Amino acid sequence: MGTCSHKWEMTDILYGYLVVEGCSRCGGRASFFSTEAVAPVEQYKEGDHFWAHLTSSQATRFNLKCTKCHEVVHLDDLVGLMMSTCEQPGCYVANIAKSEGKMTSVYIALCADSSHSSGRCTSTASINALNEYFNQNIKTPGKKILVLPCSKCCSIDTCRGIIIADIGLTDIY
Amino acid sequence: MKTSELATKTGLKAINESEDKIIEGVYISDMASDIITNAKANALLITLLTHKVLIAAANLIDVAAIVILKGRLPDQEVIELANRVGIALFSSEDDAWTFAAKLARLGFNN
Numbered sequence: 001m002g003t004c005s006h007k008w009e010m011t012d013i014l015y016g017y018l019v020v021e022g023c024s025r026c027g028g029r030a031s032f033f034s035t036e037a038v039a040p041v042e043q044y045k046e047g048d049h050f051w052a053h054l055t056s057s058q059a060t061r062f063n064l065k066c067t068k069c070h071e072v073v074h075l076d077d078l079v080g081l082m083m084s085t086c087e088q089p090g091c092y093v094a095n096i097a098k099s100e101g102k103m104t105s106v107y108i109a110l111c112a113d114s115s116h117s118s119g120r121c122t123s124t125a126s127i128n129a130l131n132e133y134f135n136q137n138i139k140t141p142g143k144k145i146l147v148l149p150c151s152k153c154c155s156i157d158t159c160r161g162i163i164i165a166d167i168g169l170t171d172i173y
Numbered sequence: 174m175k176t177s178e179l180a181t182k183t184g185l186k187a188i189n190e191s192e193d194k195i196i197e198g199v200y201i202s203d204m205a206s207d208i209i210t211n212a213k214a215n216a217l218l219i220t221l222l223t224h225k226v227l228i229a230a231a232n233l234i235d236v237a238a239i240v241i242l243k244g245r246l247p248d249q250e251v252i253e254l255a256n257r258v259g260i261a262l263f264s265s266e267d268d269a270w271t272f273a274a275k276l277a278r279l280g281f282n283n
Binding site: 083085134139143145164165166 | 254
């Protein structure tokens, strides 16, 4: 329903682990969401890649459903959200954040292929729905959330931010 | 009820300076993933968390203020992040149950 002014709500909420792996051959990074009871840490070969576990943390996964037209945006291509704190010169995300001003907070939608070796990232439909969802609920006048795909980061290794994931108990304090 | 009034009535200590907001609900959680999926805008968020992920999650939801329990204080880096996004931080000596009971006595029932 193209004319619907969507009213999104979270649906299909799952709790699990955000697992990040690295390839010892190409240096690529990959991440995925696991609903297993314990985060998988096994090393394995996949084509030319040799993936090894780097880190994992508890996280959540969800889809967005419009309460008006019942359209569901499946966020299968989203593995997490990161609040950007990047200030690196030349970083697109940092520049956008600066130009948007202090009332805008930039969040990065992290896709499974964080090194983007596949050429894919979080879809435009997912990014649009995330922006609409988070902004429709804001009550502070002038405040804005801007969600960008991680392909806009200067480098997934050096672009600074805070990944929204549950930290260990020893890190709480 | 505004955050300033709540602070006075429950003995909260302000950690930073921020805008006075109207509290429209309460949510208690120590998990960022739970906060972004269940907390509502303008809620008072009660937590033991002091890590910067707390601010990243609370800002996304647009909570009214955060109360950190049991006298715990966040690092300066976390306070600066809260200042940057305009989130009020308060500290309470209470545990979650004691503070929740205070809120119930003040008429918060959701």
